Amino acid sequence: MDLTKYRQKLIGSEDERAVSPVIGVILMVAITVILAAVIAAFVLDIGDDMGDGPVNAAISTDTSQSDAAITFTLEDDGGAEEFVVRGDDIDSGEADLEFDDLTVGSSHSLYHSGSDGTGDADALSSSGGEANIVAIDGNSESVVGSVEWEF
Incomplete structure (x- = not known):
């Protein structure tokens, strides 16, 4: 079974690729940083002691x-x-x-x-x-x- 013609359809040639590997790496790093910040906020309980806001008396x-x-x-x-x-x-x-x-x-x-x-x-x-x-x-x-x- 010759898979070269299927390889061309699934992967494409160098000229047909939609996202370069550099952009993919940058997106993965950004997602990792955002996930780390969200997890740190929950673990450190940041934002819980802010109260209900000022009292306007x-x-x-x-x-x-x-x-x-x-x-x-x-x-x-x-x-x-x-x-x-x-x-x-x-x-x-x-x-x-x-x-x-x-x-x-x-x-x-x-x-x-x-x-x-x-x-x-x-x-x-x-x-x-x-x-x-x-x-x-x-x-x-x-x-x-x-x-x-x-x-």
């Missing part, structure tokens, strides 16, 4: 010199589950001061220690400082405001 702050107080007013909750105030000069007994009852339109005030006469736990421990207001939604945290004061 809005809080306004007002500093009152006469009362030695800072008032936070929630303008838009942006879907946040909770709000906390973080700062070195916040005397809450915790690392963060949480606003559990803050709803849209409501306010919460912090006073300089003893200036409100109650000595409550939500107080400013010094007459000057700064703090950030952070909106938290699941694993996502966004700084939605900051305040500096000097009484």
Whole structure:
């Protein structure tokens, strides 16, 4: 059985080949690199800790010199589950001061220690400082405001 005529139909001559061996090698290398990147992303768990995106809340702050107080007013909750105030000069007994009852339109005030006469736990421990207001939604945290004061 003579297979030379079938060889010409299956393989073709040097002039009839559609893809050169160099292009074939380049395509195989590119496919290998893409596969390695995809496998590395799954193995190293890249992209899983990105969170749900920023929380678009809005809080306004007002500093009152006469009362030695800072008032936070929630303008838009942006879907946040909770709000906390973080700062070195916040005397809450915790690392963060949480606003559990803050709803849209409501306010919460912090006073300089003893200036409100109650000595409550939500107080400013010094007459000057700064703090950030952070909106938290699941694993996502966004700084939605900051305040500096000097009484």
